[in-house]
Amino acid sequence: MLTVVDDARVRAGDGHAAWSESFNEMFAQVAGAFGNAAVRRHGRAYLLGLLSHAERKNSWTLAEFAGDVSPDGLQRLLNFSPWDQDACRDAVRRYVVRNLGDAGAVLAVDETGFLKKGRMSAGVARMYTGTAGRVENCQVGVFLAYAAPDGSRALIDRELYLPRKWAEDRVRCRAAGIGDEVPFATKPQLARVMIGRAIEAGVPFSWVAGDEVYGGNPGLREWLETEKISYVLAVACDEMIAVPAGLRRADALAALVPAAGWQRLSCADGSKGPRLYDWALIGTASADHWLLVRRSLHPGEKGELELAFFLCYAPRGATLAELVAVARISRLTTGHVTIDGMTVRIRLGPAPITLPGPVADLTRQLLDGKRGHATTGAGNPSPWLFPGGQPGRPISATHLGQRLKDLGIQPGQARSTALFQLATELPAALLARMLGIHIDVAVAWQHASAGDWMAYAADVSRRRQED
Numbered sequence: 001m002l003t004v005v006d007d008a009r010v011r012a013g014d015g016h017a018a019w020s021e022s023f024n025e026m027f028a029q030v031a032g033a034f035g036n037a038a039v040r041r042h043g044r045a046y047l048l049g050l051l052s053h054a055e056r057k058n059s060w061t062l063a064e065f066a067g068d069v070s071p072d073g074l075q076r077l078l079n080f081s082p083w084d085q086d087a088c089r090d091a092v093r094r095y096v097v098r099n100l101g102d103a104g105a106v107l108a109v110d111e112t113g114f115l116k117k118g119r120m121s122a123g124v125a126r127m128y129t130g131t132a133g134r135v136e137n138c139q140v141g142v143f144l145a146y147a148a149p150d151g152s153r154a155l156i157d158r159e160l161y162l163p164r165k166w167a168e169d170r171v172r173c174r175a176a177g178i179g180d181e182v183p184f185a186t187k188p189q190l191a192r193v194m195i196g197r198a199i200e201a202g203v204p205f206s207w208v209a210g211d212e213v214y215g216g217n218p219g220l221r222e223w224l225e226t227e228k229i230s231y232v233l234a235v236a237c238d239e240m241i242a243v244p245a246g247l248r249r250a251d252a253l254a255a256l257v258p259a260a261g262w263q264r265l266s267c268a269d270g271s272k273g274p275r276l277y278d279w280a281l282i283g284t285a286s287a288d289h290w291l292l293v294r295r296s297l298h299p300g301e302k303g304e305l306e307l308a309f310f311l312c313y314a315p316r317g318a319t320l321a322e323l324v325a326v327a328r329i330s331r332l333t334t335g336h337v338t339i340d341g342m343t344v345r346i347r348l349g350p351a352p353i354t355l356p357g358p359v360a361d362l363t364r365q366l367l368d369g370k371r372g373h374a375t376t377g378a379g380n381p382s383p384w385l386f387p388g389g390q391p392g393r394p395i396s397a398t399h400l401g402q403r404l405k406d407l408g409i410q411p412g413q414a415r416s417t418a419l420f421q422l423a424t425e426l427p428a429a430l431l432a433r434m435l436g437i438h439i440d441v442a443v444a445w446q447h448a449s450a451g452d453w454m455a456y457a458a459d460v461s462r463r464r465q466e467d
Contacts, residue, residue: 023048029091035082042066042077090201093156096146097203100154105205106147107198109191109214111161113138122176125163142187144194146203157197159190188217199227212236215311225288230314232292237309242285250309253282254293262295288315337363 027044034040049062059071059078068074077083113129115138122139129138144157166173167184174180185193191214198205208231214220215233224231237251257280266274282291292310300306338345344363345354 023051026092026095029095030088033084033087033091038073039077039081039083042073042081043083046074046077089157092154093198093201093203096154096156097201100146100148100152101204102148102150103204103206104149106207106209107195107203107205108145108147109142109194109208109210110145111140111142111187111213113140120176122173122178123160123162123166125165127163140187142190142194144191144198146205147209156203157194159185159194161185161187161190186217188214188220192220192223195224195229206230207232209233215239221311221313225313225315228315230312230316232310232312235309235311237307239309239311241282241291241311242289243283244285250291250293251307253291254280254295254307254309257282257293264297267294289313337367339364339367 027047030043031040034043045066045068046062049065050057052065054061054065059074063069063071063074066074111130113127113131113136115129115132115136116124117137118124119137124137124139126135126137127140128135129140131138140161142159142161143155145153146156147153162173162178162182162184164184166178167182170180173182191210195208208224208229210231211234215235216239221231221233235250237249239250240247241250241253243253262278262280264276264278266276276297278295278297280293280295282293284290290312292312294308294310296306298305343354346363
């Protein structure tokens with residue numbers, strides 16, 4: 001059967017050898033969770049079928065893909081065969097941490113629905129699901145994803161959401177294979193259980209993220225704060241935020257942000273390039289909490305710029321600007337640096353920058369013998385200027401920022417000082433173009449530094465006359 005399956009994978013497309021090797025390595029991590037060789041073979045075939053390009057995936061089509069004459073073997077795997085699903089989950093989590101683990105990673109919690117036609121599947125009920133965008137007969141699962149700073153992502157945990165009506169009907173639960181020990185739990189409570197498991201397993205991460213289902217739950221937020229876990233959680237526009245003047249709605253606070261208070265940044269790269277939004281960070285009555293507001297660049301269906309709100313907790317005192325700035329530095333490679341005699345240049349944008357003497361000396365030392373211990377292979381040094389702890393990957397923004405702070409360098413303050421100095425010497429239009437910041441932000445910095453376009457122009461004219 002395995003020969004048939006692997007032959008099918010060869011026919012499915014190019015790159016089979018590399019894909020097959022990676023899959024076999026992954027499956028070896030979970031192989032011990034299956035009760036015997038026959039169950040293990042069916043488990044492997046089932047996974048390969050799910051990963052295939054088959055248009056429809058049910059027990060019959062997966063059995064056909066595996067070369068079986070009937071779906072009996074795969075159905076026994078799912079219903080009766082001995083295998084430990086939690087052991088598989090733990091093995092996958094270990095595999096993810098070993099290959100993608102980074103202290104700056106994000107644990108992202110979200111739910112998804114699985115549409116069903118009957119009423120026998122465990123936890124099935126008429127519920128809203130984003131899969132269909134409406135109330136449907138479905139199962140809902142809550143998932144925990146691991147997102148590394150370099151964009152790598154993987155699922156590391158899951159819980160089935162059991163509606164209250166199901167939890168109160170133990171006869172129905174037993175018929176569906178749900179034990180009496182499984183209680184009713186809300187989605188935020190399931191999220192807390194999974195995050196707790198990640199902590200207990202030593203999963204490295206710095207942030208937790210989630211949508212309004214989780215951000216709107218005070219219990220989950222309070223637990224995260226008790227555990228000193230930083231988070232960025234979406235909240236509704238009517239979420240009440242505590243500010244020095246009292247409680248205010250999130251959208252009311254956003255309406256008070258001046259034009260210069262918005263900064264245009266990309267949250268990620270999409271298929272058409274950077275996904276740009278305008279962002280504003282609003283302080284609250286707590287030094288550890290902020291309201292982050294995202295604004296679309298173009299009007300939506302209602303003809304208005306769409307807003308999204310995120311409640312942030314960061315006991316380490318991180319700021320949006322600091323994280324963005326440090327993240328850019330952390331991903332510099334040796335290819336960004338050029339050395340010409342005594343001159344050292346680094347390319348952060350279109351034009352290279354000549355580094356001053358002390359910084360140039362430090363950069364030479366980094367290139368001569370990088371202190372990070374990660375390599376991309378035997379005898380093949382890491383290309384990153386600031387290597388991380390995982391092979392072939394850069395240091396995380398969080399770790400780099402902490403190292404700078406340990407040396408007495410505050411990235412946020414250094415960035416502000418540099419911007420302040422530039423704003424006293426350059427017009428706003430040139431400052432915005434050079435740094436890639438929004439013109440309103442550049443104008444605000446210019447005003448704050450008492451810089452002025454006319455003063456700049458007059459100074460340039462005076463210098464030319466002196467020359």
